Amino acid sequence: MKAHDGMYIDGAWRPAAGRDTIAVVNPVDEQVIAQVPAGTAEDVDAAVRAARAALPGWAATAPAERAARIAALRDVLVARKDEIAATVTAELGAPLPFSQLVHAGVPVLVAGSYAELAASYAFEEKVGNSTVYAEPVGVVGAITPWNYPLHQIVAKVAPALAAGCTVVLKPAEDTPLTAQLFAEAVDEAGVPAGVFNLVTGLGPVAGQALAEHDGVDLVSFTGSTAVGRRIGATAGAAVKRVALELGGKSANVILPSADLAKAVGVGVANVMGNSGQTCSAWTRMLVHTSRYDEAVALAAEAAAKYGDRIGPLVNAKQHARVRGYIEKGVAEGARLVAGGAEAPREQGYFVSPTVFADVTPEMTIAQEEIFGPVVSLIRYEDEDDALRIANGTVYGLAGAVWAGDDAEAVAFARRMDTGQVDINGGRFNPLAPFGGYKQSGVGRELGSHGLAEYLQTKSLQF
Numbered sequence: 001m002k003a004h005d006g007m008y009i010d011g012a013w014r015p016a017a018g019r020d021t022i023a024v025v026n027p028v029d030e031q032v033i034a035q036v037p038a039g040t041a042e043d044v045d046a047a048v049r050a051a052r053a054a055l056p057g058w059a060a061t062a063p064a065e066r067a068a069r070i071a072a073l074r075d076v077l078v079a080r081k082d083e084i085a086a087t088v089t090a091e092l093g094a095p096l097p098f099s100q101l102v103h104a105g106v107p108v109l110v111a112g113s114y115a116e117l118a119a120s121y122a123f124e125e126k127v128g129n130s131t132v133y134a135e136p137v138g139v140v141g142a143i144t145p146w147n148y149p150l151h152q153i154v155a156k157v158a159p160a161l162a163a164g165c166t167v168v169l170k171p172a173e174d175t176p177l178t179a180q181l182f183a184e185a186v187d188e189a190g191v192p193a194g195v196f197n198l199v200t201g202l203g204p205v206a207g208q209a210l211a212e213h214d215g216v217d218l219v220s221f222t223g224s225t226a227v228g229r230r231i232g233a234t235a236g237a238a239v240k241r242v243a244l245e246l247g248g249k250s251a252n253v254i255l256p257s258a259d260l261a262k263a264v265g266v267g268v269a270n271v272m273g274n275s276g277q278t279c280s281a282w283t284r285m286l287v288h289t290s291r292y293d294e295a296v297a298l299a300a301e302a303a304a305k306y307g308d309r310i311g312p313l314v315n316a317k318q319h320a321r322v323r324g325y326i327e328k329g330v331a332e333g334a335r336l337v338a339g340g341a342e343a344p345r346e347q348g349y350f351v352s353p354t355v356f357a358d359v360t361p362e363m364t365i366a367q368e369e370i371f372g373p374v375v376s377l378i379r380y381e382d383e384d385d386a387l388r389i390a391n392g393t394v395y396g397l398a399g400a401v402w403a404g405d406d407a408e409a410v411a412f413a414r415r416m417d418t419g420q421v422d423i424n425g426g427r428f429n430p431l432a433p434f435g436g437y438k439q440s441g442v443g444r445e446l447g448s449h450g451l452a453e454y455l456q457t458k459s460l461q462f
Ligand code: NAD
Pocket: 143, 144, 145, 146, 147, 170, 171, 172, 173, 201, 202, 203, 204, 205, 206, 207, 208, 209, 211, 222, 223, 224, 225, 227, 228, 230, 231, 245, 246, 247, 248, 278, 279, 318, 369, 370, 371
């Protein structure tokens, strides 16, 4: 697989400061497909300096011109979508059709939305005798995970550029090739040198150096709660802005009046997509006791249909971790009705689509983020019981509610402590704010709310 052996800093690929590299592994066959440089604090420092030097010029660039560059970036992402999909498939293991549709497709929508927002956003407004300007926060340190490798980059970089911020990106170790492709796309789009910079490297080395760097004004992080907590603490100590998009344990609440077959079918599909490696996946399916057995049978059937159509998990560590959770579910008394901990293939980090019945709300598999193709069916007695279970985790990222009519589902959704709820199978909206209540994070991504994260206000009084 094509890989750059340097960092993209100040508009060019430059040699890394150190000699260490990171091996990129294809999770389908466990073969090394490329090596990328493992950045050090020195690389991060060079990138932050470039971003800081480019800041005044980019911040002063007219929003219409910033919009034009983001639109050009979207066009490059469209032109190179096949290459992007093939790269995500090679390093993440996602089946090619899913990579084409979601991993390559969604970033085009998001980049397009920010090209429009940059052009139309009110960066200046009159409030009584004041004029309020929305100004860029400054240099952004973006730290991204591997599960939606391009989407998570675009969901940070596009609004940052729209706002007039400059960026240093530290992508996940497992998916650096997609990030390198993105850097090429930024270059092709004619974004000025230094406005976007890429440093590949290990989280505790390059990632930490970026989060701690004095020259970074805002750290935007997506990943695990453990690392997010550290980054939040570091940013807090430095009185630096921070946005955290962390884990989830979302509930799929099926009210008694719902179309059960549809709710269960869509619910299982939601978890199996991307092999369960989706922070907003509805991993807990809540079903009324009167329809529970029927739901269990439908879920087992739906999971079986996925068979070996889902891709592997991203790496050996996640493979071991997810299988460990399945073993724990069995040990704590949940009933396996599909899949299990046994690896379905000799090679590759595959886990079978797994469904647990008789899961109780306090079990580990009902509380902790598994990040694999595992659905837990939990029984409830009445609506208050369902609400208590739905809200009964430390997370609050997403969820779903199904009912005979939308109004009934909305009434329930309004009582949920969570940032996004799909009503009766509502579609993805790239303009809707995405982010968590409680320990699922701080801040919002996407749409105008996502843009606002990269802006600060200045009021002039007359
Ligand atoms: P992680 O939090 O370790 O990695 C996410 C990003 O943070 C990567 O770019 C990594 O290099 C970087 N990082 C790691 N340590 C760092 C540090 N000390 N300072 C700065 N940056 C650092 O996540 P992971 O180990 O890849 O996955 C573990 C678990 O996290 C998963 O099982 C899942 O539960 C959760 N996760 C959540 C999301 C999400 O979208 N919210 C994404 C990936 C993983």
